[in-house]
Amino acid sequence: MNNLYKLAEGLNKRYPDGNSPYQIATRLAEECGEVASEVNHFEGSGIKNLKRGEPSKASMAGELKNVLSCVMQLAIYYQVQDELEQTINASLAKLKSGGYID
Numbered sequence: 600m601n602n603l604y605k606l607a608e609g610l611n612k613r614y615p616d617g618n619s620p621y622q623i624a625t626r627l628a629e630e631c632g633e634v635a636s637e638v639n640h641f642e643g644s645g646i647k648n649l650k651r652g653e654p655s656k657a658s659m660a661g662e663l664k665n666v667l668s669c670v671m672q673l674a675i676y677y678q679v680q681d682e683l684e685q686t687i688n689a690s691l692a693k694l695k696s697g698g699y700i701d
Contacts, residue, residue: 603667603671604674611675627666633665634662641659
């Protein structure tokens with residue numbers, strides 16, 4: 600998580616004029632669309648394989664990173680980093696106590 604926060608902070612500094620919550624949320628929506636496009640490509644739906652060749656794990660990873668960066672930028676903007684970590688830890692504890700993860 601710390602590396603994701605560092606990435607988001609770096610992006611905020613690199614692009615200081617694009618950090619309003621509306622701009623971040625808009626970018627998040629756009630990046631989610633790109634993830635959906637990658638999923639479509641991996642699943643062989645439509646003509647993606649003809650247009651773009653075989654799916655790329657690196658491309659999928661890049662799009663997922665972009666989504667996570669936007670989410671972290673929102674967490675930083677609203678200063679909910681601690682709360683985000685607490686909710687993640689609570690969810691992990693619940694899954695662990697239910698025997699779903701080690």
